[in-house]
Amino acid sequence: MTAYHIFVVEDDEWYGKILEYHLGLNQDYKVTRFATAKACLDNLYQQPDLITIDFSLPDMAGDKLYRRIRELNSEVPVIVVSAQQDITVAVNLLKMGVSDYMVKDDATRDLLWNSIIRIKENQNLKKEVELLKEELGQRFSFEKTILGQSERLKKVFVMMEKASKTNINVSISGETGTGKEVVAKAIHYNSDRKKKNFVAVNMAAIPRELVESELFGYEKGAFTGAVARKAGKFEEANGGTLFLDEIAELELSLQSKLLRVLQEREVVRVGGTEKIKLDIRLIIATHANLADEVKKGTFREDFYYRIIGLPIDLPPLRDRGNDVLILAKHFIDEFARQNRLGTIALSHEAKEKLLRYAYPGNVRELKSVIELAVVMCDGTEIGEEDITFNAIRREENLMKDVKTLREYTIAIISHYLKNNNNDVVLAAKILDIGKSTIYKMIKDGELKI
Secondary structure (H helix, E strand, O other), X not given: OOOEEEEEEOOOHHHHHHHHHHHHOOOOEEEEEEOOHHHHHHOHHHOOOEEEEOOEOOOOEHHHHHHHHHHHOOOOOEEEEEOOOOHHHHHHHHHHOOOEEEEOOOOHHHHHHHHHHHHHHHHHHHHHXXXXXXXXXXXXXXXXXXXXXXXXXXHHHHHHXXXXXXXXXXXXXXXXXXXXXXXXXXXXXXXXXOOOOEEEEEHHHOOHHHHHHHXXXXXXXXXXXXXXXXXXXXXXXXXXXXXXXXHHHOOHHHHHHHHXXXXXXXXXXXXXXXXXXXXXXXXEEEOOOHHHHHHHOOOOHHHHHHHOEEEEEOOOHHHOOOHHHHHHHHHHHHHHHHOOOOOOEEOHHHHHHHHHOOOOOHHHHHHHHHHHHHHHOOOOEEOHHHOOOOOOOOOOOOOOOOOOHHHHHHHHHHHHHHHOOOOHHHXXXXXXXXXXXXXXXXXOOOOOO
């Protein structure tokens, strides 16, 4: 741990040595003593954590020295320790910004000790806050929210940036595991509402009979078990963002009630009469096609147009090409760091195996696969045999249309070309076919790149 460096500026050699000795009793402190203001200023390049100065130095008055310190270092705290008992001097120095002022007497050493502890704690707290802000900004920057460089992902970044600049409602669609909530959080924390609450609600996880009280809140005695007033999710998100995941699971009668809340911009708790004004940004997410649900009659058309706002469609991992390898490396590094495993790489064969897989569970599934592979591998490289896919079988869409074998072949090759930026050599390797076969199909007009 780096020592806490304190400058003591005191022209009285005897008193300066007393302060130096007293503060030096704390092994975490490094104390450097100077007899003149000039010596202190000449050594400010050392970036001390705190400075104590005598007001009546031989070469410069305390207030002038403080101003010079501030010109060279605007952050370092300064404590004035002086024989000067004029209250006006003390007040003026405190107004100028000195951290503390104390008169030399028998209690000075203890007062100085306690003052430094208080200042150091405040400095640590400030550093923690700054670090949290920095981490938050890094965590939710768009490029670090969803890793990848595919063209489809770049389009998502553009839409996220547009969404963060306004209060328009946002609807995020995509398969399970594509990162819909992560995108919602990134939009919130990059918007003007970032200092207010982000409240996430999974509509599919709330029993139907509890949805209304969960979203709108309730008054004491509104129903059996309502022993006290409870704010709903709309109130919790007031001033911030309300994220409703799996919105398609909401039944028609509740869609009507939510529509009214969004139109009136106010909510009434269950069992209450008070109208609570709302200022929220709504972000919804679904893996279903809401337009199709409207056609089926399971989703209200007026509600659909109220919430659709700016649509963001998250591509499945199988359509993101080499993003699979970018994400895989990220998950390897993250898991290895958390478990102190050192550097682990992917073999060429492992990379090809990862690229060939369809990932029905998307990014969430890839993360699980990679973590298991890190555990299973020997040494510092993940081999093909270390990668195990245990996907839950889903109905394949490949056979939903009647096609000839040639048409299926063209569709499959087109898919892998598109996902790999039209890299014929890579697509041929993944499919285990000759690259000349693909080039001939391109020449014959069967494939377009």
